[in-house]
Amino acid sequence: ERMAPGAGRGLDLGPAAALKALLHCAAHPWAACGGLLLGSGGSARDAVPLFHSPGALALSPGLEAALCQVEAYARSKGDGTTIVGYYQANARPEDRELGGAAHKIGERLVQNCGGAVALLLDAKQFKSMMEEESPGGQVPFVAFTPEGGRLRVDPGFGLTLQDAGTNKLVKEYLMEKKERAIVDFDDHLDDISKDWLNPDFDP
Secondary structure, eight states: OOOOSTTSSEEEEOHHHHHHHHHHHHHOTTSOEEEEEEEETTEEEEEEEEESOHHHHTTSHHHHHHHHHHHHHHHHTOSSOEEEEEEEEOSSTTOOSOOHHHHHHHHHHHHHTSSOEEEEEOHHHHHHHHHSSSOOSOOOEEEEEEETTEEEEOTTSEEEESSTTHHHHHHHHHHTTGGGGOOOHHHHHHOTTSOTTOGGGOO
16 A cells, blocks of 8 residues: 555655755766755755765765754654655666665655655656756656665656755856755765755755
8 A cells, every 4th residue: 555645645745855866966967965854744845965976975974964863853852853755766767666675775764654645756867857958847856655664666656846946056066066065965975074964055
């Protein structure tokens, strides 16, 4: 039986959530990367980039530290914020599967966080969108939800943007190469002065 966030069958991505997740994926085009989506119900208001080297973080105590800190941060907001999803981009654009260590992270989060969903970047769609003069409101992710104990593609799961202008902002940031400034937990572990909340990317 499928699970879904809140009472709905979809996830609405706020500007900060979409911007940070997409820029994080764009910052590491040759590596698998992933992160968490924070919000409540069927809405994601923020994203926390986790890693760009699954072998280094996903199978180490670093992941536990990241999850604990993100969960504590969500609780500290006191407004019902929780982990509502997990996003991932694969190293190979044609790879449409949640695989290896990253798959385990997604499954664990979906199991532990009730209605969380796993999103996989459609790299071809994302590239095509960014080549448009004025990108529309498409969401270049494929949703995976639990079915039979496994995460499987869920075509009926709706993904929307709260602000139709978000993709245009993503394109502007990419043209200015601002994705290079996105910090994930891998970066934070290398230099703890780097802020994995990326406040500079809150629109």
